[in-house]
Amino acid sequence: MIAVLGLLVGVVLGLVLQPDVPLGLEPYLPIAVVAALDAAFGGLRAFLDGIFDDKVFVISFVSNVVIAAAIVYVGDRLGVGGQLSTGVIVVLGIRIFSNVAAIRRHLFHA
Amino acid sequence: MPDSVPDEQPRDGRERLKEAFRRPGRGQVVVAVLLAAVGFGAVTQVNANENNDTYAGYRQQDLIDALSGLAGASERARSEIERLEQSRADLLDRTERRRAALEQAQQEADDLTVLAGLVPVSGPGLTIRLADEGTVSINSMLDLVQELRSAGAEAIEIDGQVRLVVSSAFEATEEGLVVDGVLLEAPYVVDVIGEPSALRGAISFPGGPEDSVEDDGATIAVEQPETVEVETVVTESDAAPDLAEPVE
Missing domain, CATH: 3.30.70.1880 (Protein of unknown function DUF881)
Known part of the structure; x- marks a missing residue:
């Protein structure tokens, strides 16, 4: 309940404040958001599996975001930022799909 | 959530979810904070993406790619223009020559009709x-x-x-x-x-x-x-x- 409320609060804050993305962060924010989504779905799956743990969730969330951003940053330094972003998005997308499939099996037994 | 699954095994995923909705634990606060961050970031990014139709947020490599793409396109367009202008000049030249030949033939025909007595x-x-x-x-x-x-x-x-x-x-x-x-x-x-x-x-x-x-x-x-x-x-x-x- 509180978790869903938190998500809503975040969305509303974003809509109300309409913050500008700092120029330096602009390439990393989309990757970070996708990584965070992956962590969130992973957490939900773990919760449904009954193995959810606050600490694990926080650490996986933060490390997901940081690693994704770091990979893109390194890619930018190396001159392959665009390709690495694509790679990270693909990997995270696959993970999100498999997590959502597990969640679906839990909720609908299908 | 549907509440018509009483005969499932007790620690089923749905049960846990319902339980969590009814009696949120302290751990959910952390989750809520992180989810708020996700929502905030996602909305921000969506806004930025919708408003941003300039090249401001592009990587250097992307900018170079876009620039060289545009340069290539304009180069192709320019050579296309050149080719078309060339063929236009060719066609004009040909038309000009044909008109000159036609005029000459007409002149000759006029001369001949006079000499042959065909016209007053x-x-x-x-x-x-x-x-x-x-x-x-x-x-x-x-x-x-x-x-x-x-x-x-x-x-x-x-x-x-x-x-x-x-x-x-x-x-x-x-x-x-x-x-x-x-x-x-x-x-x-x-x-x-x-x-x-x-x-x-x-x-x-x-x-x-x-x-x-x-x-x-x-x-x-x-x-x-x-x-x-x-x-x-x-x-x-x-x-x-x-x-x-x-x-x-």
């Missing part, structure tokens, strides 16, 4: 009246026409009835002079277009047509009107050769 013409020249009195021999007549042609006559007409062309024929009959099958009666009026002074000289030199006409005992009077009108024409069917074919 007018221009400077002389009007020659023959045999108001007396008669003219056919030889004098032929001599006159011959000399006029030598002097560059471009169109000759007799009595306003016969146009003299390359195939014209003179015949002396008992009734009188027959030219191209038309019987002509004295006095004969010869309209001739050409350089007037040259024509006059061709008529009046000693021993020339004037003398021979006068030797025949006929009169000859030469006038030089402002313009001479040659109205009679040879019909095209008459002008067309029946037998002669051009040899390649």
